[in-house]
Amino acid sequence: MATIRCDIVSAEKEIFHGDVQLVVATGELGELGIAPRHAPLITRLKPGQVRVTMEGGEEQSFYVSGGILEVQPQVVTVLADTAIRAKDLDESAARKAKEDAERLLANRTDAIEVAEAQVQLAQAIAQLQALERLRQNLKH
């Protein structure tokens, strides 16, 4: 039976790749079954399972929290999202990023003690460098 190459990846790792007979995924407009020689297609995926049927009939399934499914004549690509994504969630993340910036501008900094300790260490290192330079100058 004919097979098609299938790649399933997320931004953080590779999930699956191999030759398969059938890929089943939940597209935005409903379940999709992709067999070899499917027409080129690109769609968004809804959170759900992606099931692949391997050559021997063995099935494997992966959970994706959304993503993109692309079908080309020789290859099916699933670009999975790693986090649950929704318009509201994205917007609240954007809002948080903006608020963080505003808070920064309002001059409220966290972890001051760590920063101070680091400054002290940086000074010590600078002193060492200065010492080293002095030493080299003395040699000449």
Place this chain on the structure above:
Amino acid sequence: MAGAREIRTKIKSVQNTRKVTRALEMVSASKIRKAQDLMKASRPYARLMRQVIGHVARANTEFKHPFLIERKEIKRVGYLVVSTDRGLCGGLNSNLFRRILAEIRDWQTKGVEVDVVTIGNKANAFFKRLKVNLIGSVAQLGEKPQVAQLIGVIKVMLDSYSDGRIDRLSLAYNDFINTMSQKPTLDVLLPLPPSDELATTHDWDYIYEPGADVVLEHVLTRYVESLVYQATLENLASEHAARMVAMKSASDNASKAIETLNLIYNKARQAAITQEISEIVSGAAAV
């Protein structure tokens, strides 16, 4: 022996500093490997994403997404700046900031305004003091940054671009070449620069579900996100590499300083002993 004691205290303090720098060096050395593994793990996604984008651009899409169209007039530009959360990594951040600053000054002399979004504490602290428009920031990504942590800042910029508030978006980060060298890099994210992969050669088109505009928007957003994520990982590996090198040279300097101080200390000690003997001898002679 007053001088000798002071020198001894100084030696102790340098030794303590060396302990800290040694420890930091070793911590970074082990973290580089993990950061490189993360970089490797994220590569397949970026590669396949580029492939999909290449197909999308080659397909005869009935719809041109604004992310792909170059704008004639540039009135305002955006920068996504990736930096480290912590210092003590040599000139890594300052080299990057110097490059960005040069570009920002360039824009400002042309009358173009600049919006900045920062990733990492160091960029936050730097751009806070600068006369630029800081519109978003995120920090404390930790040792294993995740895409979810970056969504917010990226969306701020993408929205700005879609709404026409900015006409160009660049990404600044340190490219990890190897342990000894990291390169400050500035890439244009939007509009997506045309490349060979993006040349229009075919006359077929996709079946889009639900529609071309929605799907393209989705794909391009994910593409930009993957680029920024990749840059963050590169920067993380660069951070550890730079810190390791900086801490190594600091430890070496400390060792040399201790050596010198020891020499001075011994001289001082001997001088004190000689003085004491001569005092005793001259005292005995006087009797």
